[in-house]
Amino acid sequence: MPQTPVIPLNPEVIETLKRITTATLTTVLLKKGLRNVWMRGTRPLRPDQPRQVGRAFTLRFVPAREDLATPASWGAPISTRAAIEAMPEGVVAVVGALGVTDAGIFGDILCARMQKRGVAALVTDGVVRDLSGVLDTGLPVWCQGTAAPASVAGLTFVNWQEPVGCGGVAVFPNDVVVVDTDGAVLIPAALVDEVVEAAVEHERLEEWIMQQVSQGSPLPGLYPPNEENRARYDAWRRGA
Structure with a gap:
């Protein structure tokens, strides 16, 4: 399935949203009839992470299936590695991990590569692994915590840049995501302005x-x- 291209976000919008709390955004969206925009379980991995803003670049996992969720799958054309290489600078990687908390979706090497590519933040309803190394990369991460096992212990990666569910919220590519100490909030692309x-x-x-x-x-x-x-x-x- 073709992946949705990323639409650049106006730098003025980014700078303005960096001054707006997620609490304010949920209230504004509530007044517009949108109640389900806060992604459950998306907590800052480090307490001093600054607010981040970017287009949603989505990645989708499904439950693990033994013939697909294998270490060999890491080198497949459809893999988390390939998805990271498709991420443009400034996006927020939003990973739908089904709320699984016993299999880390990314570790230090993948997070280091995302940081190198200029990804604004990683947001997931799952967990990461290699905590010390992930923190050392400097990549801002919002997640449910950490777990030592690799993603294939509980999840199968299937694609990127298609609609995903993250923390009970429907996230479409190019929606805008704002993250701060209260968690991650989605702004539908059509309502940003x-x-x-x-x-x-x-x-x-x-x-x-x-x-x-x-x-x-x-x-x-x-x-x-x-x-x-x-x-x-x-x-x-x-x-x-």
Whole structure:
């Protein structure tokens, strides 16, 4: 099956989203009717990892089948190795691993190659292996933890750049993924521009609300703002 080509993401969108929390994004998407956008189990492997943004470059595993999930499969044309060589700079590799936590999808060598290719981050509902080596690569990773066994102990890799499920979320190639200390959030490709615009305004409003809270204002009528406080915010915004 042909793999979906990656569409470059506007650098201005990337820089803007790097200033927007995933908490804000889930709220904005909720207001647009999208509730299932936070990928369960995607925790930062290192607590100090900075927020990352990029197009989703998807990889898909299915349950292990003994005639296919073998060490020999690592050298096949359809393999995680081949998928990594197809990753352009700046993408977020999103790996659907079925939530399997006893087989590491990638280790230090594969993560080092992804880092070398300029991949922004690795996101998976599975786990990685060779923890010390993976950390040494500097590749930002969001996952469910670590396990010593290789991927073929529990998974079969089948393709890249096609729709996958990751942490219970449907991820399509070229969706936008934002990851921070709260985990990974998906923005559908068709909604990126309007979500970015709404998220910037949402964060601006919350900045003003935090100022009011620090000055002792009570929450009722402030968060969310009633008509009076909305007028006060609008005046502040015009003068900011």
